[in-house]
Amino acid sequence: MIAIIIFSLCASVLIGLWTRVHQVEVENTELLEKYKGEHRDEYFVNIDGEEIHVEKHVWYLVEANETYNIEYKWSHYHGAKLIHIEKSD
Secondary structure, three states: OHHHHHHHHHHHHHHHHHHOOEEEEEEEEEEEEEEEOOOOOOEEEEEOOEEEEEOHHHHHHOOOOOEEEEEEEEOOOOOEEEEEEEEOO
């Protein structure tokens, strides 16, 4: 009985860590490149080596080799997705 409780607790902790959503804010970082994914509606930017999914309209507005302040979220279950971007001063 105790083994089942311990196993359930450990499984819950591991699942919680795996699905936890992380939020990252980066200031004055250079957008290294932007590119389209293999599927029709996939648009990505590369910032500090991190591949971040962006919406189509954002992809058309940002430029490579420019400096931005960004905020994005990611988890082990889902890739990085842009929340906010603004051109840095």
